[in-house]
Amino acid sequence: MSFEPRIIAFLCNWCSYGAADMAGTSRVQYPSNVRIIRFMCSGRIDPNFVVEAFLRGADGVMMTGCHIGDCHYIDGNYKTVHRYEFLSHYLDVLGIGSERLKLAWCSAAEGNKFASEVKEFTDLIRGLGPSPMRGDDDE
Amino acid sequence: MMNKLYWGWATDESMRLGGESGGFVTALLRSLIDDYDDVIVIRKVGTIFEGSVVSLSSADETKRVQGALHSVCIELSHYIRKGRRTAIVLKPCDAxxxxxxxxxxHVDRDEVLLIGLNCGGTLPPVPAMNMLSSQYDLQPDDVVKEEIDKGxxxxxxxxxxxxxxxxxDLEASGYGRRESCRYCDVKIPTMCDLACGNWGTPSGKNMTFVEVCTTHGMDVLTNAIDAGAVDVKEPSEKLSTIRTKVEGAMKKLARTWDKKLLGRMRDMGEAERLEHIQRTLxxxxxxxxxxxxxxxxKCSDDCKCMQFAPDDVYPISLFHSIRLLHLMESCIGCGNCTDVCPVDIPLAHLHQLFARSYESKTGYKPGMSVDDVPPLSRGDFPEGY
Structure with missing residues (x-):
């Protein structure tokens, strides 16, 4: 059976979830590999959640939120950036590889952008193969 | 403030000759004991390999305090209680x-007086006693003092x-200092109020080299001098340079050990390193x-690292994954985790692998100054995003 990446996407309520919604209502196709989890703000994405996602067998994790300057809570996504950099380094040292973590900004109007980011990331992970943390037998 | 350097000693003659390095720290503690609720030190119990943490309550008790015990590696920061004025004598990693x-x-900076002692490394007590009998042909009762000098x-x-x-030679044959101490690169605790040690003191003169690092430290020292407990003078330039050189030599040795103990993990490829970490844990x-x-x-039991269900079976346990993550920006490399591990997992090496590479990336070194904010807590405007 060919490898299908399992991707967890953390979306903020105000922009990127809106973008995903926009992609849906405008019938833009994007891979079904992505599992969406909604947060009120991308600044709520605790690094622990990302680590747990990898432990539970995610092949890739996306952190998405509003563009810098557009955060509904003014500076929530500044924290997202710092956490993303922190996590990237952690994943590199641990040996999972920071390329399995993606940070993307999508405003509520950018349904197409959200779809293309998901597609791009899914292709990248498909090329990388299963995460080394993923068990052999689970789905 | 430029740190002021002094040679200090106890004015009391018996204390000066009886105490280690001129009895400076003992005399200082004696002079300030009434100003503090807790005065915390490690006191020798029996041999130099056995000690316990005590809170001194009277000036007389200070007489029984002597010497930096490098073979008693108790973590002291646990003993500071918030709301109590505390003076504490500690080694760099404690500081x-x-x-x-x-x-x-968890601690109020204004409530604590940190008296740091220079540290070239601590010895694990039980292996040190074995080393003493096998390498030195001595018994623990036979020795009164240990010292690391010129290698x-x-x-x-x-x-x-x-x-x-x-x-x-000792470390090549598996004895010597604790592994975490070998690659530790903080030898003079300049994050304390006063950093004391015997590097750079004239030999046979019973003196302590004191570096005053904060204005609070300066006040305490001035008070002790005014009270007639201790006396100081300016150190000679030559010996101050020697102190810097001793520190430099220790740091150089630490870098060699860093390469020896952590270099292998750094050189591994990603997949190999993940497997190595998995197997180590x-x-x-x-x-x-x-x-x-x-x-x-210092998280409570609500910390993510404890939030696992019994049926969660991961390649690396959630507990260790989260601890590696949390300590990446805060591990100070004291080595306590390795010491207590009942199955001898070299946990400190793993935490330091993460912490040191994060340090070289961001320039943030935990525990060096209260004013250093960890990169994750800065929340400043991110450039380039």
Whole structure:
């Protein structure tokens, strides 16, 4: 059976979830590999959640939120950036590889952008193969 | 403030000759004991390999305090209680732990007086006693003092003889300092109020080299001088340079050990390193001793690292994954986790692997100053995003 990446996407309520919604209502196709989890703000994405996602067998994790300057809570996504950099380094040292973590900004109007980011990331992970943390037998 | 350097000693003659390095710290503690609720030190109990933490309550008790015990590696930062004025004598890693706890609001900087002691490394007590009998042909009761000087580990016997062996040779044969101490690069605790040690003191003169690092430290020292407890003078330039050189030599040795003990993990490819970490952590029996012993791990039991269900089976346990993540920006490398591990997992090496690479990336070194904000907590405008 060919490898299908399992991707967890953390979306903020105000922009990127809106973008995903926009992609849906405008019938833009994007891979079904992505599992969406909604947060009120991308600044709520605790690094622990990302680590747990990898432990539970995610092949890739996306952190998405509003563009810098557009955060509904003014500076929530500044924290997202710092956490993303922190996590990237952690994943590199641990040996999972920071390329399995993606940070993307999508405003509520950018349904197409959200779809293309998901597609791009899914292709990248498909090329990388299963995460080394993923068990052999689970789905 | 430029740090002021002094040679200090106890004015009391018996204290000066009886105490280690001129009895400066003992005399200082004696002079300030009434101003503090807790005065915390490690006191020798029996041999130099056994000690316990005590809070001194009277000036008379200070007489029984003597010497930096390098073979008693108790983590001291746990003993500071918020709301009590505390003076504490500690080694650099303890001091760094206190600084990290100040950042986490577990300790109030204004309430504590940190008296740091220079540290060239601590010895694990039980292996050190074995080393003493197998390498030095001595018994723990026979020795009264241990000292690291010019690359040698020197024991002074009750008869007054000095027996010295090269640290490199000892460590090559599996004895010597704790592994975390070998690659530790903080030898003079300048994050304290006062940093005391015997590097750069004239030999045979019974003096302590004191570096005054804060204005609070300066006040305490001035008060002690005014009270007639201690006396100081300016050190000679030559010996100050020697102190810097001793520190430099120690740091150079630390870099060599860093390469030896952590370099292999750094050179691995990603897949190999993940497998290595997985295999290193595999024997874990889940006692959580490392978490309890960790001086900077001060989350409650609600911490993510404890939030696992019994049927969660991951390649690396959630407990260790989260601890590696959390300590990446706060591990001070004290080595307590390795010490307490019942299955001898070299946890400190793993945490330091993460912490040191993060340090080289961001320039943030935990525990060095209360004013250093960890990159994750800065929340400033991100450039380039």
């Amino acid at each position: 760094r732990a206190v600084i990290e706890n100040i950042k986490r609001n 040698n580990l020197i024991f002074t016997t009750t008869a007054g003889d000095e027996v010295s062996k090269s640290i490199d 595999a024997p874990c029996i889940g006692c959580y001793g490392c978490r309890k012993a960790c001086p900077v791990c």
